[in-house]
Amino acid sequence: MNDDLQAAEDGLANGSSSFHKFGKGMVAFLRATLGFEPEVMREASDRLAEAETTASADQKKAQRDSQTHRSAIYPPGSEYALCYAESQIMSAVVSVLNESLTESIRGFYKLRKAFITLDSIMDAENRYMRGHPKRSLDSQRSTESLRSNRSARSTEGGPAEVADQSATPTKEEKSLRDTVQQGEVAAGAGTKGTSEQKKPMSDDSGDDEFYDVNDTATETDTYTGHLEIDGIVKDLSEASLNGPNNRSHSPDLPPPKSLPTNHQIMNHDPDSDVFSNPIDVFVHSGANLCFGLLLVMISMIPPAFNKLLFIIGFHGDRDRGLLLLWQASKFHNINGAMAGLCVLGFYHAIIGFADILPDPSENKASQNVAQQEIHGYPRERCQALLQDMRTRHPKSQLWRLEEARMEAMDRNLDVAISLLEESAKHKSPLKQVEALNMFEKSLNAMYIHDYTLCAESFLKCVKLNNWSHALYYYIAGAAYVELYRQCILSPSSDEKKKKEYAAKATEYLQLAPKHAGKKKFMARQLPFDVMVTRKIQKWEARARDWGIEFVDAVGVSPLEEMVFFWNGFKRMNPSQLERSLENLSWSDRSEANRKNWQMEEKDERAVLAVLKGATLRNLGRWDTAIKVLKDGVLGIEKTELKGGLRDDWTMPCAHYEMGVTSWMRRKEGGKGEGEWVKESEGWIEKTAKWESYELDARIGLKVATAQDTLKKYWAGKKA
Secondary structure, three states: OOOOHHHHHHHHOOOOOHHHHHHHHHHHHHHHHHHOOHHHHHHHHHHHHHHHHHHHHHHHHHHHOOOOOOOOOOOOOHHHHHHHHHHHHHHHHHHHHOOOHHHHHHHHHHHHHHHHHHHHHHHHHHHHHHHOHHHHHHHHHHHHOOOHHHOOOOOOOOOOOOOOOOOOOOHHHHHHHHHHHHOOOOOOOOOOOOOEEOOOOOHHHOOOOOEEOOOOOOOOOOOOOEEEEOOEEEEHHHOOOOOHHHOOOOOOOOOOEOOOOOOOOOOOOOOOHHHOOHHHHHHHHHHHHHHHHHHHHHHOOOHHHHHHHHHHOEOOOHHHHHHHHHHHOOOOOHHHHHHHHHHHHHHHHHHOOOOOOOOHHHHHHOOOHHHHHHOOOOHHHHHHHHHHHHHHOOOOOHHHHHHHHHHHHOOOHHHHHHHHHHHHHOOOOOHHHHHHHHHHHHHHHHHOOOHHHHHHHHHHHHHHOOOOHHHHHHHHHHHHHHHHHHHHHOOOOOHHHHHHHHHHHHHHHHHHHHHOOOOEEOOEEOHHHHHHHHHHHHHHHHHHHHOOOHHHHOOOOHHHHHHHHOOHHHHOOHHHHHHHHHHHHHHHHOHHHHHHHHHOOHHHHHHHHHHHHHHHHHOOOHHHHHHHHHHHHHOOOHHHHOOOOOOOOHHHHHHHHHHHHHHHOOOOOOOOHHHHHHHHHHHHHHHHOOOOOOOHHHHHHHHHHHHHHHHHHHHHHHO
């Protein structure tokens, strides 16, 4: 965590224990998830599989050996069980990032098994707390007296008590396991995959036998998939978490574990005498890290993907997960550092991406201390955690990246870019960290309308990272489109510059589709790659039909469209937002584009309306934003915005924008606060139930956070 993975490799090289193999697996995992290079991901997968096998064997030995470490809190062998579960979680993440559908399904099943292991560890803590009520009470009182940056308080939420991993599985659980083992999953409606047997993994490792499915099956617009259970084929598109008779699970699958609300969290500080043994410190911090991360990750599954809960078999709990991560971040070990990175990443990437969040004033007014600490964006606490992490790991540029993200959330984009540029002067030995910094700088340059810096930075990302070259080229080309249009509008237009920008815009935009589809997620193309390909096809068709140059056929500012999908408007100050409105006015107000605008179809006009509405909403011009959305999108039949090369995302996004605007206006007069919130909820629920559309998973992340906030709002009113 100090940007010196090579030193970590050297220190672990000569050891063969479960802990050494687990450490080697974590090093490879960090390399893999920071850069997504295929060869590094394969190495991580192999190392983690070895770590799982060794940890499982050592756990069984520890349970039988009376001379092994005996904890006052945890069962014998818990330290190995934790290594086993952590390895499974990391392996699951690598599997899901893999391009194979079979590996992805296998990854989700691993998450289920890790949950069971971790739950048994957390249950041991709960038993200890019940057996030592005074310690529990003293811990709560002690924690309540600390500053918010040093505590993690709550008695809300918790995992259901589940069987130990050695327990006999139920008939339904066997059915689920057999389903995944048989590989009866097809990537496409009505398409059944063929299978090719793989060598079975060792039974001792606790892993299961998997078979390859046909990852080359014909793709459809909407992935439905099939599961065959006891000879009955189930279409996942018909599955529902709230199906007939209000059941929350499929009758053919075990019900997801529910989370009771009366669990306590073992929130002692590192210097507590409860953690006098370093093995207990490792188990406690690691279990809190992993269980917390699982609960948060699953809680963020957007509506478009919540069928995955059928495979995972349990629900998430964002509040409890965050509290566990905060607790783990107190400890000065690898688990604490990883927890700190997860916490900061969650607030700066996920919460920073969302719009419907509780106000800080509402947090402070809450009677629930835990809500004050985790809901919305606990700025002071995050600042303190970041400072603590930078003190612990002063050479790591990951913390400088989080500092830049923090500044961006405060609309200090120029400061954020300066931090990233300063960080680049001290080159990290990790190419992956350098790539992350460059990507963040590229986005921020896009938000401040520095198009030259934006284009140059995204082109550098091509050399530093293999994830989505199509996206990098596309945004670079879009930046040159803005520079080209500026030249046209400038009274002292430089003809040479105009031709240069037009040539570069054309080159990079048309280069983008050639790199699309090279990376896949769960055997499907990356969503942005699909969008980029469609956009270029749309503009090429317009250029042919209208008899104009390709660069002149580009529609509503593609760069402002990218800003919308990355929620960059939320990071802009008022002058930068006004600049976005100027860019958007090219389409419908500039004389240079007047003829093209008269030929525009309704879907392109809807794109303009959504982007203008979002910009106006961020400027606080709510009435104007609503009028633009109603006139430009909501008044159109949604069938006119679908099919062919049209942008089908505009209608659901307009509904989402209406919901956000209603939420923002809840403190206004005219309507009561509750009426505004009900109105917001209505728009958000419509968006959540929308059929499949382009980038629906991305918008779904914001919708899921909005639903969580609205749920907590009403719960607070009832309290």
